[in-house]
Amino acid sequence: MYVELKNINKAFGDVHASRNVGFGIARGVLAALLGPSGSGKTTILRMIAGLERPDSGDIFIDGARVNDVAPGRRGIGFVFQNYALFRYMTVFDNIAFGLTVQKEPAAAVRRKVLELLSLVGMEGMEKRYPAQLSGGQKQRVAFARALAPNPKLLLLDEPFAAIDAKVRKELRAWLRDMIHRLGVTGIFVTHDQDDAVETADEIIVTNNGRIEQKGSPQMLYKAPATPFVTSFIGSSAPLENYRRLKGFENGSGAATGAVRPEFIKIYKEVDGITYENSVEEAVVEDTAFRGTYWEVSLKIKNMTLPARYSLEKAPIAAGDKVKALVYRLYAFDGDNVTLLENRNLDTHNGANRYSI
Amino acid sequence: MRKEVWIPRLLIAVSVLFIGVMLVLPLVVVLAEAFSSGLDAFLRAVTDPYTLKALRLTLTATVAAVLINTLFGLTAAWAVTRFSFRGKGILSTLIDIPFAVSPVIAGLVFILIFGRISPLHPFLDAHDIKVVFAEPGIILATVFVTFPFVARELIPTLEARGTDEEQAAALMGAGFVTIFRRVTFPHIRWALLYSVILCAARAMGEFGAVSVVSGHLRGKTNTLSLHVEILYSEYQFTAAFAVSAILAAGAVLMLTARNIVEYLAHKEDDFNVR
Numbered sequence: 001m002y003v004e005l006k007n008i009n010k011a012f013g014d015v016h017a018s019r020n021v022g023f024g025i026a027r028g029v030l031a032a033l034l035g036p037s038g039s040g041k042t043t044i045l046r047m048i049a050g051l052e053r054p055d056s057g058d059i060f061i062d063g064a065r066v067n068d069v070a071p072g073r074r075g076i077g078f079v080f081q082n083y084a085l086f087r088y089m090t091v092f093d094n095i096a097f098g099l100t101v102q103k104e105p106a107a108a109v110r111r112k113v114l115e116l117l118s119l120v121g122m123e124g125m126e127k128r129y130p131a132q133l134s135g136g137q138k139q140r141v142a143f144a145r146a147l148a149p150n151p152k153l154l155l156l157d158e159p160f161a162a163i164d165a166k167v168r169k170e171l172r173a174w175l176r177d178m179i180h181r182l183g184v185t186g187i188f189v190t191h192d193q194d195d196a197v198e199t200a201d202e203i204i205v206t207n208n209g210r211i212e213q214k215g216s217p218q219m220l221y222k223a224p225a226t227p228f229v230t231s232f233i234g235s236s237a238p239l240e241n242y243r244r245l246k247g248f249e250n251g252s253g254a255a256t257g258a259v260r261p262e263f264i265k266i267y268k269e270v271d272g273i274t275y276e277n278s279v280e281e282a283v284v285e286d287t288a289f290r291g292t293y294w295e296v297s298l299k300i301k302n303m304t305l306p307a308r309y310s311l312e313k314a315p316i317a318a319g320d321k322v323k324a325l326v327y328r329l330y331a332f333d334g335d336n337v338t339l340l341e342n343r344n345l346d347t348h349n350g351a352n353r354y355s356i
Numbered sequence: 357m358r359k360e361v362w363i364p365r366l367l368i369a370v371s372v373l374f375i376g377v378m379l380v381l382p383l384v385v386v387l388a389e390a391f392s393s394g395l396d397a398f399l400r401a402v403t404d405p406y407t408l409k410a411l412r413l414t415l416t417a418t419v420a421a422v423l424i425n426t427l428f429g430l431t432a433a434w435a436v437t438r439f440s441f442r443g444k445g446i447l448s449t450l451i452d453i454p455f456a457v458s459p460v461i462a463g464l465v466f467i468l469i470f471g472r473i474s475p476l477h478p479f480l481d482a483h484d485i486k487v488v489f490a491e492p493g494i495i496l497a498t499v500f501v502t503f504p505f506v507a508r509e510l511i512p513t514l515e516a517r518g519t520d521e522e523q524a525a526a527l528m529g530a531g532f533v534t535i536f537r538r539v540t541f542p543h544i545r546w547a548l549l550y551s552v553i554l555c556a557a558r559a560m561g562e563f564g565a566v567s568v569v570s571g572h573l574r575g576k577t578n579t580l581s582l583h584v585e586i587l588y589s590e591y592q593f594t595a596a597f598a599v600s601a602i603l604a605a606g607a608v609l610m611l612t613a614r615n616i617v618e619y620l621a622h623k624e625d626d627f628n629v630r
Contacts, residue, residue, distance in 0.1 A: 049527060050527075051523055051527075071523075071526055071527045072526055072527055072528060072529035072530065073529065076527060077527075078523075078524065078527045080520050080523075080524060082520060084520035084521050084523070084524040085521075086521055086524075086525070086538075086539055087521070087542075087543070088542035088543070089538075097525065097528055097530070097538075098528035098529065101525075101528055101529050101530045101534060102529060145524075145528075148528075149528060149529070
């Protein structure tokens with residue numbers, strides 16, 4: 001593991017920002033710290049950078065314990081949420097700052113700065129001041145400035161928060177590509193699951209000062225470890241008692257869970273239904289156009305469940321009676337989550353025809 | 357005519373009249389009186405050795421107050437805005453004491469600390485250190501009265517700028533001196549210059565605190581403002597107003613400088629805060 005945190009605790013007065021936080025990130029990986037605001041993700045980032053001190057626990061970078069190493073000596077590049085560009089310096093001087101502090105010769109500084117400017121696609125902008133740049137350009141300069149002293153670890157605090165939606169998508173791909181091309185390890189903080197899912201190799205979900213789960217975006221989506229992750233990643237609706245649904249009647253004890261819209265299939269016509277003994281009678285409560293599909297709100301046995309409906313099929317409207325097949329859901333047991341397949345479908349050759 | 361037209365006109369007229377009578381008229385009177393006995397009398401009063409000594413002492417006290425208060429004002433502003441520590445709120449409030457306390461009381465305090473009744477007095481006397489009724493006392497009193505100017509101006513400026521840029525610089529390995537010189541100072545230079553000008557203007561004209569610790573030794577511990585008072589009480593009106601004219605000219609100079617600094621700072625802000 002290139003970066004490793006062990007049993008980190010940190011409190012600000014009565015607020016426990018970190019409770020027994022521990023995780024590791026391998027070299028060359030771009031990881032996201034994802035969680036709602038106040039979940040402690042920025043504190044973790046700032047502790048790795050050395051801008052905050054943990055109350056207890058150890059932080060390792062490249063095998064060395066860095067708790068007592070000054071921020072400037074940890075070999076870290078840091079991109080601040082509002083970029084924190086030096087307002088009174090040109091783009092050139094901003095990027096050159098870390099190199100001049102290390103007393104690099106002027107010619108080498110100049111070569112490196114121009115190289116970084118072309119890397120981030122900002123050639124010819126070196127004489128501008130931060131106030132003359134757009135949000136996306138500022139981010140690129142902040143990125144170049146953080147990379148100038150050749151850090152092995154790049155930390156980014158909400159790198160996309162101040163960017164408008166259109167440029168954001170572009171920057172996500174750009175950041176991911178850049179980190180992998182340079183071979184550095186990267187950790188960024190975000191509260192936006194799309195940022196994390198589209199950009200990161202690995203996601204660490206934080207909640208209430210704790211790490212809920214760490215894994216690839218696909219893994220978090222398919223196998224959430226806790227009810228919190230289930231609701232935070234992807235979209236889902238809570239179920240108070242899933243045993244009332246056909247195919248999930250077995251078992252005892254609490255029957256709370258959650259279901260994703262992708263786990264429910266809607267049939268308008270009766271024919272073409274393979275598993276008639278499992279389909280539920282449903283009433284369409286509401287539909288909303290989402291560009292590439294319909295978002296549908298279904299009433300099944302007094303429960304309101306979300307579903308999606310293809311634009312290619314015969315249209316449905318509020319009040320329509322339809323058939324719905326719930327073929328998968330998440331069952332909660334305390335803090336644990338299990339994926340339940342519809343029992344009536346399992347028997348069919350043992351194969352699951354409804355993969356996500 | 358409609359009421360809305362009258363309100364602005366009335367307010368403008370009242371303001372102009374008030375400022376004219378209360379602020380401009382005295383200045384005009386000072387200059388008129390200073391030259392009332394002719395240019396020769398004015399020059400004689402201004403070049404009088406006691407006046408020149410007073411001018412020198414005023415300038416010494418002003419420069420000392422500006423230097424000391426810039427240094428400690430910066431330190432206090434930095435401490436209050438950049439670190440969190442116990443008693444920070446109290447320290448921040450204490451900075452304003454000189455604004456709240458009458459300068460005369462400040463002068464008396466220095467007499468108590470360094471004068472004859474002070475427990476320090478035997479020690480000071482044995483080492484032949486004179487504080488009150490001497491130049492150090494004048495400087496101390498001036499420093500006390502003008503302390504808040506620099507700190508009060510810098511605290512909001514430093515607060516508004518935040519610590520992000522400084523943290524970014526520290527993360528790149530920059531030391532305190534580099535961070536201050538290249539990152540913090542450009543942010544506060546106009547505010548600092550502005551506060552230095554206000555501090556100097558106030559130091560030049562200080563009367564109350566200085567009056568108490570001075571002892572009014574002509575040619576020794578008299579500042580310009582004290583000198584004016586002495587001349588006036590001796591019925592040397594022309595000389596009193598001539599010396600006053602020096603102070604008035606200094607004030608006008610400071611105001612002009614302040615306006616230039618304000619203008620330049622605004623111009624730069626318009627550019628950088630977009």
